[in-house]
Amino acid sequence: MKEHLRAIWDYLKEISGENAYDRYLAVHTATHPGKPPMSRGEFYRARQDEKFANPGSRCP
Amino acid sequence: MNNGLRRYAVWVVVALVGALCWGMLALSRGETINAGWLLFAAIASYAIGYRFYARFIQRRVLETDDSRATPAERLNNGRDFEPMDKRVLFGHHFAAIAGAGPLVGPVLAAQMGFLPGTIWIIVGVILAGAVQDMTTLFFSMRRDGKTLGQMAREEIGPVGGAAALIAVLSIMVILLAVLALVVVLALASSPWGSFSLAMTIPIALLMGVYMRFLRPGRVLEVSVIGVALLILAIFGGGWISESSSYAGAWTFTPNQIVLALIVYGFVASVLPVWLLLAPRDYLSTFMKVGTILLLAVGIAVTLPAMHMPKTTDFAFNGHGPVFAGALFPFVFITIACGALSGFHALIASGTTPKLIQKESQVRVIGYGAMLMESFVAVMAMIAATTLDPGVYFAMNANPVLLGDTVQSAAKAVQGFGFSVDPQTLTNTAKAVGEESIIGRTGGAPTLAVGISKIFSNVLGGAAQAFWYHFAIMFEALFILTTVDAGTRVGRFMIQDLVGNVWRPFARTSWLPANLVASALIVGAWGYFLYAGVNDPLGGINQLFPLFGIANQLLAAVALAVGTTILIKMGKLRYAWVTAVPLAWDAAVTLTASWQKIFSSDPAIGFFAQRAAAVQSIQSGKLNDTLKALKAESIKDAPQILVNTTVDGVLSILFALMIIIVILDAARVWFGLIRGKEPEMSETPWQESHLDSDGNAIEREPVGAR
Incomplete structure (x- = not known):
């Protein structure tokens, strides 16, 4: 039971973008070593602006 | 061998269960039939479609190649290009394609009985809708996430490309007007609904500031806060509607709501996204997915009986009071998103293809998510048909046919060939906490009554009014997000x-351009919204077919692009996979356009209505045709003239776009078949370094190019 709840929680975190920053950090350190990464706040603000700069469409 | 035999046996059982359920639905003779048959017929059909047809498309037609690196892997930047876990991407993609369309369309189509709509929802998704989504996703992925418009231009040519662009823009305008119209019809003279929906604006502002500055990226936290506040707002609405001093202040006429929506749409388009749009997006996604899950559980637990006959006379005589026109082509136009939706091609190209880990996953994400969408449409059909048909028609028939009182509505319903007791209409309105349910068109209120019945039955018959407004709020919230x-x-x-x-x-980012362009687009949909709300011949019945035609037009563009690419890939032998749905879609859309333009039946043809208006204006009094359409006075005639002219011209425009795109595509096809060298814009093959779970196989930094 506890494992299932844990899995659901992880899935929610993943799907809502809550842990997007952690993954960004991993990619950043791998690809741009030595360059300081964005802070959490900066990252989410940049991501939000980018996502909605071209919001695409959605189904009615 | 034994194992293979067992697997074979499982699919035989699934097929038999599906066939049995379909048989029960088709042969039902009784007053009611249990929704369980429909539920299992759908699930068995989806399972077979996914296992056999989708697999055939994946392996034989598209030949997905998991050793080929996807754009997400090659161009990984941790933001828009990023290999995403397929379960997570499935959720994102589904949330993006699921909207109000699959909920509203089936409700309107239910006037022809539950069977015609249901067959198209299920057969259409397996053979057309899910195929469109999956192939578009695949082709866009092979082109680094190019949009449908770009692909149309590159694969077909500048003429087809330009037609596609104009199509997308004009469809957007009609779409926004129709969706906003659904909200207006659901909220008019409902203080409860208006209050709770208005409260979503301060809630969104609060969430926006919280997410931007207080706790950036804590999406789950802020969503929990938002949903809690939303529930409070629904309770607050109940309190407002009971209160003698506030109920009046929150009761709005349709035109007041139109004005509010237009102002809101303009402000929301000009404001920065983080303040309003982004938090609303989270809120409505959570509400949407949550409510759909709740509904699935509710239907599975209660297995309600469906009261609508399997077919009604309106399927064949074309004189339905909800919208005019016979089964072919109008049921296919009306169902729209639940079976085949061109809008999905916009999402399947552009956003999602940049996130796919492995090529073979286009099957679960493209085809699978569309099956889910279709299942939502099936649930909407169930919710609408669990209502007493008399109540259904009293809510959905064109309001000009129903009159203002429960007595006149009951009489009108009798005229449609069904019966309802005036007292039942009063009681139903009271149970959901509304003044009246007469002529509450647009689909949303009907669906909300159905959902509230199902939910309150799970709880032993309690709190129907709360669930009704919960459902209204959920529909209005995500319609507004789409707006x-x-x-x-x-x-x-x-x-x-x-x-x-x-x-x-x-x-x-240039403010004057922002303001001018925002005003233009809001003005365009605002015009159609205003015209729809004040249409003397009823609004939703006039505009919804246009919306349906527009949506199917976009699907024709996607399928034409798909067929072109298949032929270019040397897959002429399998081109029927997209060409047959295209031919069907073209037949449906062009027939519907033809009837909307040329039909001499004034219930259907825009120009027949226009001619009647012209004649009335010339003679100075309403002629019989307009009287038969229930226009009230000669003062309405000029407005009818304008509306029918605009709607008629739009129908012509849409039909022309379809013809241009298909002809231009056919020109390319014949060139290729005659042996012209295909110009492919596919990104060349590169080896993938990810295993099927998305982990790097070699110790090479991911994303390094």
Whole structure:
């Protein structure tokens, strides 16, 4: 039971973008070593602006 | 061998269960039939479609190649290109394609009985809708996430490409107007609904500030807060509607709500996204997915009986009071998103293909998510048909046919060939906490009554009024989110178009351009919304077919692009996979357009209505045709003249676009078949370094190029 709840929680975190920053950090350190990464706040603000700069469409 | 045999046996059982359920539905003779048959017929059909047809498309037609690196892997930047876990991407993709369309369309189509709509929802998704989504996703992925418009231009040519662009923009306008119209019809003279929906604005502002500055990226936390506040707002609405001093202040006429929506749409398009659009997006996604899950559980637990007959006379005589026109082609136009939706091609190209880990996953994400969408449409059909048909028609028939009182509505329903007790209409309205349910068109209120019945039955019959407003709120919330986002998309398109002529206008951050383009797009849909609300011949019945035709037109563009690419890939032998749905879609859409333009039946043809209006204006009094359409006075005639002219011209425009795109595509096909060298814009093959779970196989930094 506890494992299932844990899995659901992880899935929610993943799907809502809550842990997007952690993954960004991993990619950043791998690809741009030595360059300081964005802070959490900066990252989410940049991501939000980018996502909605071209919001695409959605189904009615 | 034994194992293979067992697997074979499982699929035989699934097929038999599906066949049995379909048989029960088709042969039902009784007053009611249990929704369980429909539920299992759908699930068995989806399972077979996914296991056999989708697999055939994946392996034989598209030949997905998991050793080939996807754009997400090659161009990984941790933001828009990023290999995403397939379960997570499935959720994102589904949330993006699931909207109000699959909920509203089946409710309207239910006037022809539950069977015609249901067959198209299920057969259509397996053979057309899911195929379109999956192939478009695949082709866009092979082109680094190019949009449908770009692919149309590159694969077909500039003429087809331009037609596709104009199609997308005009469809956007009609879409936004129809969706906003659904909200207006659901909220008019409902203080409860108006209050709870208005409260979503301060809630969104609060969430926006919280997410931007207080706790950036804590999406789950802020969503929990938002949903809690939303529930409070629904309770607050109940309190308002009971209160003698506030109920009046929160009761609005349709035109007041139209004005509010237009102002809101403009402000939302101009404001920065983080303040309003982004938090609304989270809120409505959570509400949407949550409510759909609740509904699935509710239907599975209660297995309600469906009261609507399997077919009604309106399927064949074309004189339905909800919308006019016979089964072919109008049921296919009306169902729209649940079976085949062109809008999905916009999402399946652009956003999702940049996130796919492995090529073979286009099957679960493209085809699978569309099956889910279709299942939502099936549930909407169940919810609508669990209502007493008399109540259904009293809510959905064109209001001009129903009159204002429960007595006149009951009499009108009798005229349609069904019966309802006036007292039942009063009681139903009371149970959901509304003044009246007569002529509450647009689909949303009907669906909300159905959902509230199912939910309150799970709880032993309690709190129907709360669940009704919960459902209204959930529909209105995500329709408004679509209106926000769609207005912004439209604004960018206009800025882009004008930018071709005058560069500075294309800069999205330039305030004057922002204001002008926002005003243009809001003005365009606002016009149709206003005209729809005040249409003397009823609004939703006039505009919804246009919306349906527009949506199917976009699907024709996607399928034409798909067929072209298949032929270019040397897959002429399998081109029928997209060409047959295209032919069907073209037949449906062009027949519907033909009837809307040329039909001499004034219930259907825009120009027949227009001619009647012209004649009435000339003679100075309403002629018999307009009287038969229930126009009230000669003062309405000029408005009828304008509306029918605009709607008729739009129908012609849409039909022309379809013809242009298909002819231009056919020109390319015949060139290729005659042996012209295909020009492919596919990104060349590169080896993938990810295993099927998305982990790097070699110790090479991911994303390094």
